[in-house]
Amino acid sequence: MKLLHRTTLALMLTAVGCFSSAQAGISLVGTRVIYPASEREVTVTMNNKGDAPRIVQSWIDDGDANANATAETAKAPFLLTPPLSRVEPGKGQTLRIMFTGGDLPQDRESVYWLNVLEIPPKPSSDTRSYLQFAVRTRVKIFYRPTGLTGDAASAIGQVTWRLVHDKDGMAMECSNGTPFNVSIADVRLKGAPADPSIGKGGLCPAKGRETFPIKGGNDAGRLVYRAIDDYGAYIDGEAAYTR
Incomplete structure (x- = not known):
């Protein structure tokens, strides 16, 4: 067709x-x-x-x-x-x-x-x-699949973060050890304003890793994120990150 x-x-x-x-x-x-x-x-x-x-x-x-x-x-x-x-x-x-x-x-x-x-x-x-x-x-x-350990709602709280550098500058790498995919709408250093010029959102895959570009902010070991749950609602939070 x-x-x-x-x-x-x-x-x-x-x-x-x-x-x-x-x-x-x-x-x-x-x-x-x-x-x-x-x-x-x-x-x-x-x-x-x-x-x-x-x-x-x-x-x-x-x-x-x-x-x-x-x-x-x-x-x-x-x-x-x-x-x-x-x-x-x-x-x-x-x-x-x-x-x-x-x-x-x-x-x-x-x-x-x-x-x-x-x-x-x-x-x-x-x-x-x-x-x-x-x-x-x-x-x-x-x-x-049936029988997965844990639940999707708590997966975002188990994601770990690391500050890395890529060809375009700074990026935040997520590491997701859970069996659930975590949808990320936005991630940035704590105190940094939202920047429309930076690519928004993506998926931190189940049992996998992904990087999200970031720009500016106070490099004080904390980031803020906005995740999306099964129902499409936003979940705002913050987490520590390593280098």
Whole structure:
């Protein structure tokens, strides 16, 4: 289904979470999907808040940025239905996600991505040329095996931090020994103001490490962070770091 092969110009806008752009009519309920391994399926609701119908194409990929996966090429151990739907204005549509099996780690969460691509209808007026936006929303899917030690809510408190230097300057490296992925919205040295020029957010992977660029602030051995829980709520805190 090559929905983007059109005679009009389609501009792809990619974002994580919800859109404030007037071009985006479809919004998802929630900013992430938690898939407990004990469940047969999970559902995600999308709503059309626009004033016109939207054709929506949905798929799941493994997040490999180099693969540049599309609905036709994406690979993931999930079945998603319906892959294509029409959502009327003011109405909603439920997406069903089912794990199809596979050799995934059982000692930690695995991460995949849900993609929702909306294509607005052609203008009703007899317009010879127009710009059409195809907007894609991407949110993480956390596949959560049964029997993991601990809980996701307390994982952020167990992350350790280290101040490092990379090619762009200072960075804060997180080390996550828990089996739960920790979503980070922001991290900076204590006392440093938020800096929009610094890349925001990322994932401190389960049983893994990641670095977050930082800039300025008082190097006094403390940092402040803003994490995101299973429900999309922010968790503000601070922690010590080493060098």
